[in-house]
Amino acid sequence: MMVRTDNRAANDVRPVKVQWHYLTKQPASVLWQRGTTKVLAAVTEQATKKVTLIGSGLTQVQSDWLQQTLTTLLAPALEKTGLLVSVTVLEDGGSLLAEASNAVFGALQLLPEQFLPNRAAAVTAILTGNETLVDASDTEEAVADSTLLVVTDNQEQILAMTLQGATAVNSSQLNELLLVASQGGTRTAEQIQASYQQAVHPIIQKEHSEMPTIVIATKNPGKAQEFHAMFEKEGIQIKTLLDYPELPEINETGQTFEENARLKADQIAAILQLPVLADDSGLMVDALDGRPGIYSARFAGDHNDAGNNAKLLYELTGVPAEKRTAHFHTTLVFAKPDRPNDDLVVEGSVNGRILGIPRGDNGFGYDPLFYVPELDKSMAELSMAEKNAISHRAKAIENLEPLWRDWLAK
Numbered sequence: 001m002m003v004r005t006d007n008r009a010a011n012d013v014r015p016v017k018v019q020w021h022y023l024t025k026q027p028a029s030v031l032w033q034r035g036t037t038k039v040l041a042a043v044t045e046q047a048t049k050k051v052t053l054i055g056s057g058l059t060q061v062q063s064d065w066l067q068q069t070l071t072t073l074l075a076p077a078l079e080k081t082g083l084l085v086s087v088t089v090l091e092d093g094g095s096l097l098a099e100a101s102n103a104v105f106g107a108l109q110l111l112p113e114q115f116l117p118n119r120a121a122a123v124t125a126i127l128t129g130n131e132t133l134v135d136a137s138d139t140e141e142a143v144a145d146s147t148l149l150v151v152t153d154n155q156e157q158i159l160a161m162t163l164q165g166a167t168a169v170n171s172s173q174l175n176e177l178l179l180v181a182s183q184g185g186t187r188t189a190e191q192i193q194a195s196y197q198q199a200v201h202p203i204i205q206k207e208h209s210e211m212p213t214i215v216i217a218t219k220n221p222g223k224a225q226e227f228h229a230m231f232e233k234e235g236i237q238i239k240t241l242l243d244y245p246e247l248p249e250i251n252e253t254g255q256t257f258e259e260n261a262r263l264k265a266d267q268i269a270a271i272l273q274l275p276v277l278a279d280d281s282g283l284m285v286d287a288l289d290g291r292p293g294i295y296s297a298r299f300a301g302d303h304n305d306a307g308n309n310a311k312l313l314y315e316l317t318g319v320p321a322e323k324r325t326a327h328f329h330t331t332l333v334f335a336k337p338d339r340p341n342d343d344l345v346v347e348g349s350v351n352g353r354i355l356g357i358p359r360g361d362n363g364f365g366y367d368p369l370f371y372v373p374e375l376d377k378s379m380a381e382l383s384m385a386e387k388n389a390i391s392h393r394a395k396a397i398e399n400l401e402p403l404w405r406d407w408l409a410k
């Protein structure tokens with residue numbers, strides 16, 4: 001038995017990480033990661049009733065295959081409207097075309113129009129020597145005799161496929177490839193679905209109509225998950241702006257956290273005519289005189305966690321650990337429709353230190369760089385429950401807790 005690069009079993013697929021709505025100004029985009037393969041995909045409707053694909057980092061043959069496959073899979077929807085697809089490969093860690101396809105399938109789920117009736121997912125299986133391995137990494141791909149790419153639905157049914165390789169395969173080898181690939185594809189479809197439900201619609205799966213609902217004025221899935229976890233135990237379900245894709249963008253033009261949170265809460269409450277809770281939060285670093293502060297989300301230019309973290313590390317180059325003190329701050333504003341003078345405002349914060357290298361995979365934003373001395377862990381090394389026991393957001397919600405019921409009733 002060949003040992004796989006990451007000790008997986010031959011029929012194991014790698015976990016996926018999907019950042020839904022990755023681009024703020026696109027209606028439907030995802031950053032898709034599997035292993036070290038990273039692909040950014042964005043889709044929008046277009047007037048011409050066909051699929052137009054703009055690929056960067058794919059070969060012409062790969063782009064053509066993807067465009068053709070999408071055209072076939074989406075044929076019913078394409079009778080009504082066309083689709084503009086953009087695919088950017090950020091890193092090729094193997095199974096690139098499969099993961100580019102998955103990124104597009106993921107992004108398609110975010111469009112209001114249903115393009116893909118079945119949950120589609122792509123995966124590769126390779127034949128190397130006499131072994132069949134699913135979801136090949138780049139080093140495994142390099143030794144493959146043949147590579148099969150399949151697109152399946154969530155029932156192990158094959159929707160599309162392509163076989164490549166210098167060596168001929170016989171029908172029993174092809175059967176084996178098809179079997180492991182279709183299972184791997186369906187497993188991938190499940191992974192996509194699980195991530196989608198967690199991040200984009202944490203509420204949908206548990207829709208309890210008798211539960212009171214609060215709208216949180218955020219598009220940040222990381223925040224949304226934390227609010228969901230914290231309010232669920234209070235018997236409250238939350239909706240977020242991701243549930244209202246038609247709402248306009250609210251510009252955070254305020255000079256303080258409170259002003260920005262008020263802007264978000266008041267405007268969304270006025271449009272939805274529902275009570276709305278807004279969070280404006282950020283990181284204040286003492287050695288940077290409190291920066292990035294209210295500009296935390298836009299520190300490196302646009303709303304990009306990786307860029308923001310890189311910039312933070314750069315600005316703190318050479319600053320010793322004891323001088324890297326910082327705190328996270330949250331201001332929450334709860335607003336009722338058309339009554340901005342009655343806004344309820346609370347705050348919370350947590351102290352820590354900025355690490356020299358990122359640690360941990362949980363959370364979002366600056367979490368991998370924010371060290372919590374009491375727990376000897378970075379925020380990104382905490383489980384969500386642990387973070388929600390100590391975070392700035394948790395503190396603010398604690399402060400809101402004794403107030404909001406009376407406030408809402410009056």
Ligand SMILES: O=c1nc[nH]c2c1ncn2[C@H]1C[C@H](O)[C@@H](COP(=O)(O)OP(=O)(O)OP(=O)(O)O)O1
Binds near residue numbers: 218252296365367
């Ligand atoms: O617990 C946290 N752990 C790590 N980083 C955090 C946290 N809380 C806020 N942050 C960072 C992320 C972002 O760079 C900025 C918030 O900016 P902020 O405008 O409040 O949120 P956002 O633009 O991501 O979403 P939205 O305005 O739709 O709520 O601070």
Ligand SMILES: [Mg+2]
Binds near residue numbers: 252297
């Ligand atoms: Mg924001």
